[in-house]
Amino acid sequence: MHDSHTHLSLSPIKENLKRIVNDFVEDNGKYILNMGTEPNDWFTVLETQNNVDLSQVIYSGLGIHPTIYAEKLTNLDPGLDIFKFSQKIIRTLEKIYEKNSSLLTAVGETGLDYYYLYKDIDIKTEVIKDIKEIQKNSFRTHCQLALKYNLPMSIHARELNGKNDCINDTLKILAEEGKGKIRGVFHSYTGSQEGLKKILGLGFFIGFNAIITYPNGENVRELLKNVPIDRILFETDGPFLPTQKTRKDRKSELPFGKPSDIREILETASEIKGISVQRLENETDKNFESIFDVSLH
Numbered sequence: 001m002h003d004s005h006t007h008l009s010l011s012p013i014k015e016n017l018k019r020i021v022n023d024f025v026e027d028n029g030k031y032i033l034n035m036g037t038e039p040n041d042w043f044t045v046l047e048t049q050n051n052v053d054l055s056q057v058i059y060s061g062l063g064i065h066p067t068i069y070a071e072k073l074t075n076l077d078p079g080l081d082i083f084k085f086s087q088k089i090i091r092t093l094e095k096i097y098e099k100n101s102s103l104l105t106a107v108g109e110t111g112l113d114y115y116y117l118y119k120d121i122d123i124k125t126e127v128i129k130d131i132k133e134i135q136k137n138s139f140r141t142h143c144q145l146a147l148k149y150n151l152p153m154s155i156h157a158r159e160l161n162g163k164n165d166c167i168n169d170t171l172k173i174l175a176e177e178g179k180g181k182i183r184g185v186f187h188s189y190t191g192s193q194e195g196l197k198k199i200l201g202l203g204f205f206i207g208f209n210a211i212i213t214y215p216n217g218e219n220v221r222e223l224l225k226n227v228p229i230d231r232i233l234f235e236t237d238g239p240f241l242p243t244q245k246t247r248k249d250r251k252s253e254l255p256f257g258k259p260s261d262i263r264e265i266l267e268t269a270s271e272i273k274g275i276s277v278q279r280l281e282n283e284t285d286k287n288f289e290s291i292f293d294v295s296l297h
Contacts, residue, residue, distance in 0.1 A: 001024070001027065001028050001029045001030060001234075001262050001263065001266065001281055001285065002029070002030055002031040002032070002033075002233070002234065002262070002284065002285055002288040003024070003029070003031070003032045003033065003234065003235055003236050003238075003259040003262050004031075004033050004154075004185060004187070004207050004233040004234060004235045004288055004292075005033055005035055005109070005154055005185075005187040005188070005207055005209075005233075005235035005236070005237055006032060006033070006034060006035065006235065006236050006237060006238040006257070006258075006259055007034070007035055007037070007041070007237070007238060007239065007240075008020075008021075008032070008034045008045075008048055008058070008238075009034070009036065009041040009044035009045050009048065010041065010239055011239070012239060012254075012256060013238055013239045013256070013258060014044070016254060017048070018053070019254075020254070020258050020259060020260070021057065021058070021259070023258075023259075023260040024057070024258075024259040024260045024262075025056075025057060027260055027263055028281075029057060029259060029260070029262070030057060030285060030288075031057060031059060031285070031288050031289075031292075031294065032057050032058050032059065032259050033059050033060070033061060033105065033106060033154070033235075033288075033292065034048060034049070034058055034059065034060050034061070035060075035061050035062075035063070035106075035108060035109045035154060036060070036061065036062040036063065036109075037063060037064065037065035037068070037109050038064065038065060038068055038089075039089060039092060042062050042093075042096060045060050045061075045062060046060065046062075046100060046103060048060070049103050050103070059105035059106070059292065059294060060103060060104055060105060060106075061104060061105060061106030061107060061108045061109065061151075061154055062093065062096060062097070062100075062104060062107070062108075063093070063107055063108040063109045063110035063142055063154070064089060064090065064093060064110060064138050064142070065109050065110070065113075065156065066110070066111055066112050066113040066135045066138065066139070066156060067113050067116060068089075069082060069085075069086060069131050069134045069135060069138070082130060082131075082134060083130075083134065086134045086137065086138060090137075090138055090141050093141075093145075094141070094145070097145055097148075097149060101149045101151075104149070104151060105151065105152075105292050105293075105294060106151055106152050106153065106154050106184070106292060107142050107145050107146040107149070107151050107152070107153045107154070107184075108142070108153050108154030108155060108156075108184070108187075109154050109155075109156050109187065110138070110139055110142040110153065110154070110155060110156065111139060111155040111156035111157050111158075111170055112132075112135050112136065112139060112156070112157055112158075112166050112169055112170050113135070113156060113157075113158045113159075113166070114132070114158070114159045114160070114163070114165065114166040115158045115159055115160055115166075117131060117132070118159070118160045118163065119160060132169075136169065136173060139170070139173055140173055140177055143173065143174065143177035143178055143182055144177060146178075146182050146184070147177070147178065147181060147182065152182075152183045152184040152185070152291050152292055152293075153182060153183070153184030153185070154184060154185055154187050154207075155170065155174075155184055155185065155186050155187065155204075156187060156188070157170040157186060157189070157191070158188075158190070159191065164191070164192060164194070164195060166191075167191050167192075167195040167198070167199075168195075171195075171198055171199070171202065174202065175202070180202075183203065183204070183291060184204055184205070184291065185204060185205040185206065185207050185233050185291060186199050186204055186205070186206055186207065187207040187235055187237070188207055188208075188209055188211070188235065188237055188241075189206050189207070189220075189223065190211065190219065190220055190223075193222070193223065193226060196223055196226060196227070200227070200228075200231060204231075205231050205232070205233050205287060205291055206223070206227050206231060206232060206233065207233045207234070207235040208220065208223075208224055208227075208232065208233070208234055208235070208265065208269060209234070209235045209236055209237050209241050209257075209265060210236065210237075210241045210242060210243040210244065210257060210261060210264070210265055211241065212224060212265065212268050212269060212272065213243045213244040213245070213264060213265065213268045214244055215244070221272055224269060224272050224273065225272060225273070229273065229275070229280065229283050229284070230283065230287060231287070232269075232280075232283075232284050232287060233284060233287055233288060233291070234262050234265050234266060234269070234284055235262075236257040236258060236259055236261050236262060236265070237257060238256060238257030238258045238259065238261070239256040239257050239258070240256075240257050241257045242255060242256050242257045242258075242261065243257075243261045243264045243265065244264075245264055246261065266280060266281055
């Protein structure tokens, strides 16, 4: 069993970290990929990686989440030079990779996110254009890091239903920067079947999480039906996206997404794919080992 995308450095997971990891391991959990998304949690991710008591199952990735730029530009001083801010944070990330690449298993979380740009009708057109350009530049740098350090990527590409420019821009950058040499996974993909075909065509994996357990997750269940077993990974995106069972349990001690939730996600996925839980677990664990080039410590 594996969790290919979670955030152990965020609350409330970090306050319950040992218990959460132990619960996962006791249920045949083998691999957890812990993702950093901004400077505030990069060093916490590295500290967790160096924790001997936990490192037997934890692997790490560092990146800049694309929504950071929108948050900074729309919530802070409107006089902020977002281009200088973006360059500063990118340079900081590059320096961290120079010093710590041997501790890292993936580049990410990174990618593009147009969801909030279109959803928030108060964002001006010129601001949307600037944020898109900054996200693209940042993503290109992550692609270059992946090639430089021979690491797979964990990619975020989110847009409003009915649109496809985010996934198209993401794939275009991967093709231009990677030229077929970049590998990785699109985490929590919720886009169109057309986009899915393009992602699979480039050789990438797809990460599925608790959305497949939600009553309104039919579109993602349909995506899962069309992904071959040898391209599937499972994730929680914890502490976000708790499973449906957790959402309904008002007495839950840990009412948030966490690696042990993979068991319920696996069980739901096995029903959707029409294969046994054990086979799906075994095959997708092999996928994790293959794409992230790891094996049990």
